[in-house]
Amino acid sequence: xxxxxxxxxxxxxxxxxxxxxxxLAGNGVEVRTSLxxxxxxxxxxxxxxxxxxxDDEALxxxxxxxxxxxxxxxxxxxxxFAAICRRTGARPLYADLNAISxxxxxxxxxxxxxxxxxxxxxxxxxxxxxxDGYNPAIYVSGPEAPRLSVLAERGGLDIRVMDxxxxxxxxxxxxxxxxxxxxxxxASAMMLAATRAGAAEALHAExxxxxxxxxxWFGRMVPGMFAKAYRWEGxxxxxxxxxxxxxxxxxxxxxxxxxxxRLAADQGGERREIAQLEAFxxxxxxxx
Amino acid sequence: xxxxxxxxxxxxxxxxxxxxxxxLAGNGVEVRTSLxxxxxxxxxxxxxxxxxxxDDEALxxxxxxxxxxxxxxxxxxxxxFAAICRRTGARPLYADLNAISxxxxxxxxxxxxxxxxxxxxxxxxxxxxxxDGYNPAIYVSGPEAPRLSVLAERGGLDIRVMDxxxxxxxxxxxxxxxxxxxxxxxASAMMLAATRAGAAEALHAExxxxxxxxxxWFGRMVPGMFAKAYRWEGxxxxxxxxxxxxxxxxxxxxxxxxxxxRLAADQGGERREIAQLEAFxxxxxxxx
Numbered sequence: 001x002x003x004x005x006x007x008x009x010x011x012x013x014x015x016x017x018x019x020x021x022x023x024l025a026g027n028g029v030e031v032r033t034s035l036x037x038x039x040x041x042x043x044x045x046x047x048x049x050x051x052x053x054x055d056d057e058a059l060x061x062x063x064x065x066x067x068x069x070x071x072x073x074x075x076x077x078x079x080x081f082a083a084i085c086r087r088t089g090a091r092p093l094y095a096d097l098n099a100i101s102x103x104x105x106x107x108x109x110x111x112x113x114x115x116x117x118x119x120x121x122x123x124x125x126x127x128x129x130x131x132d133g134y135n136p137a138i139y140v141s142g143p144e145a146p147r148l149s150v151l152a153e154r155g156g157l158d159i160r161v162m163d164x165x166x167x168x169x170x171x172x173x174x175x176x177x178x179x180x181x182x183x184x185x186x187a188s189a190m191m192l193a194a195t196r197a198g199a200a201e202a203l204h205a206e207x208x209x210x211x212x213x214x215x216x217w218f219g220r221m222v223p224g225m226f227a228k229a230y231r232w233e234g235x236x237x238x239x240x241x242x243x244x245x246x247x248x249x250x251x252x253x254x255x256x257x258x259x260x261x262r263l264a265a266d267q268g269g270e271r272r273e274i275a276q277l278e279a280f281x282x283x284x285x286x287x288x
Numbered sequence: 289x290x291x292x293x294x295x296x297x298x299x300x301x302x303x304x305x306x307x308x309x310x311x312l313a314g315n316g317v318e319v320r321t322s323l324x325x326x327x328x329x330x331x332x333x334x335x336x337x338x339x340x341x342x343d344d345e346a347l348x349x350x351x352x353x354x355x356x357x358x359x360x361x362x363x364x365x366x367x368x369f370a371a372i373c374r375r376t377g378a379r380p381l382y383a384d385l386n387a388i389s390x391x392x393x394x395x396x397x398x399x400x401x402x403x404x405x406x407x408x409x410x411x412x413x414x415x416x417x418x419x420d421g422y423n424p425a426i427y428v429s430g431p432e433a434p435r436l437s438v439l440a441e442r443g444g445l446d447i448r449v450m451d452x453x454x455x456x457x458x459x460x461x462x463x464x465x466x467x468x469x470x471x472x473x474x475a476s477a478m479m480l481a482a483t484r485a486g487a488a489e490a491l492h493a494e495x496x497x498x499x500x501x502x503x504x505w506f507g508r509m510v511p512g513m514f515a516k517a518y519r520w521e522g523x524x525x526x527x528x529x530x531x532x533x534x535x536x537x538x539x540x541x542x543x544x545x546x547x548x549x550r551l552a553a554d555q556g557g558e559r560r561e562i563a564q565l566e567a568f569x570x571x572x573x574x575x576x
Binding site: 102137164168172174175179180182183187188189191197198203210211214244247253254255256259261 | 459466470473476477487498531538540549
């Protein structure tokens with residue numbers, strides 16, 4: 001006895017969306033996506049991940065839509081799907097898995113529900129699914145979230161249904177990312193400042209002696225940030241909202257957003273500060 | 289053959305100054321201090337640490353003066369000693385070991401040198417000296433810094449003379465403290481935000497699973513911050529200066545300063561947010 005095939009729409013940009021699609025497709029799920037307005041490279045990536053490009057009507061004729069986009073595009077993506085659903089009368093479950101504040105998640109919920117869709121909040125902790133079997137944790141919350149368990153049962157994803165309202169999964173994602181990506185910002189800011197002040201060698205030596213675990217953590221996290229800094233900027237702004245702009249510490253995340261914006265430009269340009277960060281971290285490894 | 293006794297003046301408030309004085313006194317150094325305007329409790333702490341209260345003339349009739357005060361008082365302390373030296377004609381080496389920016393260290397140097405004193409820059413990494421023999425690393429820099437080696441040879445301190453100008457030791461201290469105390473601010477901000485959003489339990493569980501080393505580090509550093517938050521506020525402002533107020537990431541430290549200011553008031557008052565941080569960190573230890 002075979003079940004009817006499961007079809008899921010994944011709105012994806014970048015490695016996370018492609019990895020989630022690959023895991024689903026590898027487990028026999030039909031993964032649909034839209035390539036309207038996307039580049040030929042995007043189309044090739046989507047095909048490589050097992051996604052099938054479909055028209056608007058087929059895009060919403062599924063039980064589940066997953067939104068996996070940069071934080072700044074979460075609202076526009078929801079509005080686009082709401083418009084399609086109003087036109088076609090389709091009513092999929094719309095799950096927003098993006099790194100957005102609980103407040104933004106509430107706005108996305110209102111847009112989805114205003115078009116008759118059910119809504120689930122979500123947040124992804126970890127890197128994209130890999131061929132070696134690695135899966136990130138996909139936390140989901142809200143009354144409709146249990147319906148996403150099918151993506152674990154039949155799609156091979158690590159779905160964790162939280163006992164909380166819409167916003168709970170986003171709050172977890174914000175606070176976790178605020179720690180890991182906030183720490184990456186703090187480390188990068190201080191490595192650059194020490195380098196400018198001629199104290200890079202002394203700082204590396206002192207960290208190696210008294211904080212070896214932190215230094216090793218920086219060696220993994222900081223270089224992994226360079227290519228993602230453009231996306232982390234928006235995520236830091238969401239975390240500043242999550243803290244509450246009236247609380248003084250929200251400036252920590254506004255400052256981190258500005259650092260990541262500058263590093264994203266540097267990564268796409270001269271790579272001057274990126275090279276300083278690489279040189280700082282290389283100190284321990286290379287013979288001197 | 290015995291050497292003549294070494295006398296050192298320590299301008300101290302709090303545990304670090306008292307610990308340094310205790311280590312010096314324990315090694316036979318005569319430690320002088322001033323108690324003008326200080327409380328009876330301060331006088332008792334000074335005596336317990338082996339410090340002898342002296343008048344202004346005796347205060348500067350020593351080869352070395354160590355300034356170990358909250359960052360916001362570094363300038364005023366230097367001005368006070370400059371005035372005494374102008375009056376008495378004494379010319380001790382004035383070493384500023386405070387957590388101040390290289391720019392502030394330059395201002396302190398100008399004040400000291402303007403009164404005829406030699407100057408050395410310094411920064412202390414680690415906690416106060418302890419009876420079990422633990423010593424923090426005292427980094428010193430500038431052309432006069434080698435004269436402080438006597439505090440290692442005869443005073444039992446861990447003095448590390450850097451090969452750099454005035455400002456180098458402060459830059460090291462700033463960048464090191466910017467990492468450890470910046471991370472403590474990031475962790476505290478996110479634990480509080482997760483608690484407000486009802487996600488404290490989920491965040492603790494996810495950290496315990498995927499970032500156990502960071503969680504253990506928070507368990508050591510965050511509770512140790514409560515009683516020092518009042519001092520860390522000024523230190524964060526110095527680090528914002530060190531980064532440069534024109535650089536976006538300086539807001540990270542301005543935001544951390546505001547968080548520590550609020551937590552310092554809470555520690556001295558209702559202990560509402562302090563209790564939330566304690567409850568967050570207790571989750572792993574207590575049976576549930």
